[in-house]
Amino acid sequence: MKVNGVVISEEAISKEVEHHPAESLQYAVNKAAEALVIRELLLQKARAEGLGGDGDISSEDEETLISTLLDQQISTPKANESDCKAYFEANREKFKSPVLLEASHILLAAAPDDDEKQIEMKALAEELIATLKSQPEQFASLAQLHSACPSKDIGGSLGQLSKGSTVPEFEKVMFAAAEGLFDKPISSRYGYHVLRVDHRVEGEPLPFEAVEDKISHYLDHQVYRRAISQYIGILAGEAEIEGFDINAADSPLVQ
Structure with a gap:
């Protein structure tokens, strides 16, 4: 060349x-x-x-x-300023404050390459979800008993989360979920998660001056x-x- x-x-x-x-x-x-x-x-x-x-x-x-x-x-x-305002008006959906969640989880740890543990923890996650559907008040005690995350000591609470706060594979499902108990185990690099979205705050439109x-x-x-x-x-x-x-x-x- x-x-x-x-x-x-x-x-x-x-x-x-x-x-x-x-x-x-x-x-x-x-x-x-x-x-x-x-x-x-x-x-x-x-x-x-x-x-x-x-x-x-x-x-x-x-x-x-x-x-x-x-x-x-x-x-x-x-x-x-005129150029910026024109772009702002044509793309308002891009300019919102971030979605915020308050969520809790139960982490059932399983290494990605441990197939036997993966199967075991997925089955346990499904059992816990079935229990929580009928006994939602048991979430904190089940987190204390089963979770491998330090959050188990506060009922599994992850506090307030914005995008980028946790691993992408877990975050993607969490931010798409409605409030309440998520009805399927969520797989991540750490194992399986039982998720409950406690509160969701949608992003608010930002004023032009802010962007x-x-x-x-x-x-x-x-x-x-x-x-x-x-x-x-x-x-x-x-x-x-x-x-x-x-x-x-x-x-x-x-x-």
Whole structure:
């Protein structure tokens, strides 16, 4: 693979693949090749503009050179209040306070690779759920008796939770659940959980003033990304690139 006669080796692509995790090796290789082509285009342009970097330089110096080039070549307008308000009005569902839960659980511990224990704890969880359906007042005592979580000493209470407070596999089910006893055991990396959602507070709409800065930053970033992508497209159109079709890339040129 070459960019204006400069060779990008297979070894360089193999090293770059480490920075592009993907489900498919071929996809990762393509993304690595694309990244190296873009990098070489920018470095060559920086040198042509007299910004330095002749000969071998470190990766850190290359990054500095590219940043200097982009700062010099790309100027984008900043989002104003009108832009931010328009985005806010079109995307109100995105701007809410987080959902909060008060929940309790009984953790029946089982290592992921212990199949026998997994079966045993799932069966016990089902038994406890059946008991709690008819005797809900027994939750605290059953937590004290069976739970492997320190919360057993306070009736299994996990207190107030927001998203990100616990492991994703448990959290996903918990935040989708209605108030009350969840009727199935929930599997996680720790074993099985018997869950009771004690109270749920839905997210409230946030006022524009609370999110204006966040929207402004987001819009500025999107405009800047598009400008960089267009700039790289121009450089690619002027360059002689062998062994890689940058126009066939299936994602934005700059991530």
